[in-house]
């Protein structure tokens with residue numbers, strides 16, 4: 266593990282002059298997140314440690330993931346390198362290598378990543394005498410947020426049928442000192458565990474919520490992993506070190522031993538409560554909806570604990586860094602499924618999934634649409650509201666080139682498809698029904714007669730390289 270726990274990471278940031286320690290009193294209501302936001306906006310994105318939060322016993326830490334440099338320190342490598350490593354893990358042996366040696370290699374990688382159960386909670390862990398959420402600097406970010414919300418929780422659940430474990434990150438509205446909301450969207454693994462519990466007729470479902478671990482494990486909770494890959498193993502796989510976990514005291518669940526704070530409790534599948542409004546990363550307040558309720562039985566804290574927080578709001582915030590890391594990390598895996606994809610850009614100004622642009626190496630008719638359907642069927646890319654497919658001569662990270670291709674390479678009637686009645690993100694408010702709406706695909710690739718285009722597709726303008734070079738040199742000599 267590049268960092269053993271959150272404190273080791275804080276020390277690292279401090280050595281790098283990438284940490285601000287605020288001793289002045291700060292209000293967790295609107296002020297704290299506004300300070301984090303200003304630091305992000307100013308461009309440095311240093312982490313901030315708030316020692317003195319008004320009315321709270323526990324300090325707060327923010328901007329944990331706020332720069333690419335931080336993210337690479339957390340991962341111990343670039344996202345692209347890790348993505349390539351993940352892809353090579355899935356590679357079957359080619360004829361030139363021994364099946365056995367490749368098999369051993371795969372086993373070592375997979376075995377070396379599984380979490381390691383520790384029998385003790387470790388030194389310096391206290392059980393609180395009384396459950397009291399109000400001792401934590403839980404933030405309220407926007408003026409119309411209904412209450413403070415926990416924004417970086419690691420929510421740990423188990424599938425009651427298969428036993429599969431999951432760590433997800435779902436916001437939690439504070440209802441009172443021992444009760445919160447649990448805003449897991451219907452498509453998420455936590456929600457599936459909840460549904461299985463409800464359908465199975467069980468009265469309660471154990472839930473553990475960890476606030477603060479080593480930052481890599483926190484990142485793993487956000488990574489869009491298939492349900493059969495548990496996030497503890499993913500963290501271990503990236504770190505090349507097994508994550509120590511401990512068994513809960515009152516819940517039939519395990520959680521990382523390096524926690525700062527852990528809330529043990531339960532959800533009753535027959536109970537829901539109104540959740541929201543909450544200023545969301547869509548740039549709007551998400552509306553009030555019914556969501557499950559989390560009841561806390563016990564709280565454990567480690568000595569010197571710190572409460573981690575993040576801002577949720579319209580980009581730019583640190584979730585852009587996290588989102589771009591995920592995009593680069595998972596691109597090699599997406600390419601292994603859809604090999605014609607050259608590059609993929611989830612646009613942060615479109616809140617990532619609302620517009621995804623891909624460039625492809627097009628060889629056969631209809632291939633752009635085939636790629637759209639592949640993406641709509643793949644993990645969290647199923648939330649992509651608009652998919653734009655362009656040829657590989659377009660640099661899709663250059664918005665101007667994308668708009669040029671989108672507008673000069675389409676005949677709307679032929680090249681735009683609308684898919685009615687399909688999955689939408691829970692946060693998609695324009696769709697008429699919650700979680701259900703339509704999608705749009707834009708095929709902005711070049712067309713030819715195989716797709717019924719019988720005119721000549723024009724050449725793209727390009728200056729002769731030699732002449733361009735000569736003119737530039739002559740022009741510079743003139744010194745105008």
Ligand SMILES: [Mn+2]
Pocket residue numbers: 431432454490491492494495496
């Ligand atoms: Mn999962």
